[in-house]
Amino acid sequence: MPDKRRIDLSVPSAARMFDWLLGGHYNYEADRAACERLLSFAPTSREVARNNRWFRERAVRVLAREHGIRQFIDFGSGLPTQKNVHHIAQAVDPQSRVVYVDSDPVVLAHGRSILDENDRTAIISADIADTGYIFGCEEFKRLIDLNEPVAALLISVQHCIPKEVEPGQLVRRVVERLKPGSFVAICHLVSDSAQLRHEVTELMLEQTQGHWGRVREKHEVESYFHGLTVKPPGLVDVTDWRPDSELQQRQRSIEWTEFGGLAEVPPRP
Template structure:
């Protein structure tokens, strides 16, 4: 088993900041103060977080109901909150298998307590870029069968990786393991405003003591999908990805967006 990295709880974490923006309670004052600084740069960040969480829930439901997915890998899953991946997938089929991957000790402690009684779900204490360890982990091999279709989720997480960690290459390594007919979900923080990109990136780099990547551009996300078949409605602000008609339209984020979509692994050439 991979050794868990030590996380200084006096340093903000992106996972706990996201939890606070969603209205959760699994965060500390240091996270809340970092969020307040973030809101000074990007005041609609709370709306962005809420819209992203709803996207995750919609896309998992679509994968389970419409595409028959019964295996899910959630890379950089973050803190458990309401309506997690396994809860949505297992509403469609109680036998659906879900593997969460995160090496933040707070995420692991809370996630493990949530999953202890669910034999079809596991959380792996592994850095999400360490795919060799992930794919060889006993809980992973118990739950995920690469000879069958798999849905791999990279939801609001690749911006936490610096370019040196190879976020695009991480997705490519995972896609190489997936059989045709599998699916990949990717969205990450982007902005058309270079000042917002630079200011948020610098703030998060300083606040998290370097445990951050960068806010990117739409073209960076589009490059990740170039070898996948993008499902309708294409690559969009995730607020616009098949919104539930019965839900009142949420306020949009303005300064930056979560941009991405759903891609299908095509037949091998």
């Protein structure tokens, strides 16, 4: 069902905090204050945000150019920025279609104002775990043909899912609806430090009033790809996932990182 959450600008949201870390303008005092607290635990969080955004850009470009994907579902799309999914995909083929899914009221308001002029995009108001509603709603069916390959993007979003939803189950629910030859791109916040995983998780749960999951370990994220065919270079710190140039200076995060990759849905047994 659509998310009916009201806008309470005194409560930070992960989407608006991410926007601030990227240098965006769709954030408020509470979001900025929460980010300052986050930076006290993890000073390279801005680098994490940038690396996540660059991974999304590269993954969409690879999917469109090399694999011929023309349909994209962006789960937990966040606030609109330059070089969003439809910008990249439609630069390869203007006929590409993109469905964005988010539940943050500010994301929905800004997204709709930007996407209204592009009839090959839509933004759906829904909790990303409500796959039955998402795949069944009219806006989704208008743009996405599940008889053709689709790319599902679960990029830097599963750590935001409250603990009642297991991220691996969400991936499986999405994948079971996709035609073989479709793709799934996933990255997730991870840390080798148990202390940092605990501190950041507790901070975000407190700040967002429970609209958060947890920071995980790499082996947990690896399990989300079970049954999928992981494409080169495998599951890595996304900074190292097919960088545009080996000579490009990479801004690495230290305390935590985004870990993941790209995988293809194989033929059914």
